[in-house]
Each structure stands twice: as structure tokens, then as C-alpha cells.
Amino acid sequence: MEEALSLAHSIDSENSRQNALYAIALALAEAGDSDAALEIFSDLPADRFAFAQRPIARVQAGAGNFSAAIATAERIEDARLRSRALAEVAVIQAEQPSTTP
Numbered sequence: 001m002e003e004a005l006s007l008a009h010s011i012d013s014e015n016s017r018q019n020a021l022y023a024i025a026l027a028l029a030e031a032g033d034s035d036a037a038l039e040i041f042s043d044l045p046a047d048r049f050a051f052a053q054r055p056i057a058r059v060q061a062g063a064g065n066f067s068a069a070i071a072t073a074e075r076i077e078d079a080r081l082r083s084r085a086l087a088e089v090a091v092i093q094a095e096q097p098s099t100t101p
Helices: 002-009 014-030 034-042 046-062 066-074 079-095
Strands: none
Touching: 002 014, 014 034, 014 046, 034 046, 034 066, 046 066, 046 079, 066 079
């Protein structure tokens, strides 16, 4: 991961560098390392960070970590994006098989 981050940080174009960091963070989230992903996402501009938190919340919910997914979604400052993220977490949670008899 350090090599990928180093390479991404060496990209001259600001937009391309942010896109590369976004992709790395999303890959980390999908691999189950949402803490590292959120750390990378937090270095992005605020508007990109807000959009980045939605897929992290989805990945966390998909892994069954609903409390982390809700916490991630609730950190989104934009009310519209926060509502969408929470709705996505709720749908994923509803689709999970019930563990109660």
C-alpha cells in the first residue's frame, strides 16, 4: 500500500492525484481496511471526502459492521449525502438474513 500511495502522491495533476487516492482508499475499504481508507479519504478536499464516505459505509455494511457503517454515514456533513448513505446502509441491513429465531 505504501508504494501505491507514494506513486499516487507523485502524480502532478491535482485531479488525477485525487482520483488515484480515491481509488486506493476504495480498494482498501473493499479489502476490509476501512480505517486506512478513511485516513486517505480525509486528506482529500472536503467535497470529495463527503462523497468518499458513502462507499466506505456501504462496504462496512456489506461486511456486517453496521455500527461502523452508521458512524461513517453520520460523519457526512451534507444532509442529502448523509441521508443517502444512511438509506443505503438500512437497505443492506434489511437484506441481511435475520440471526434471531
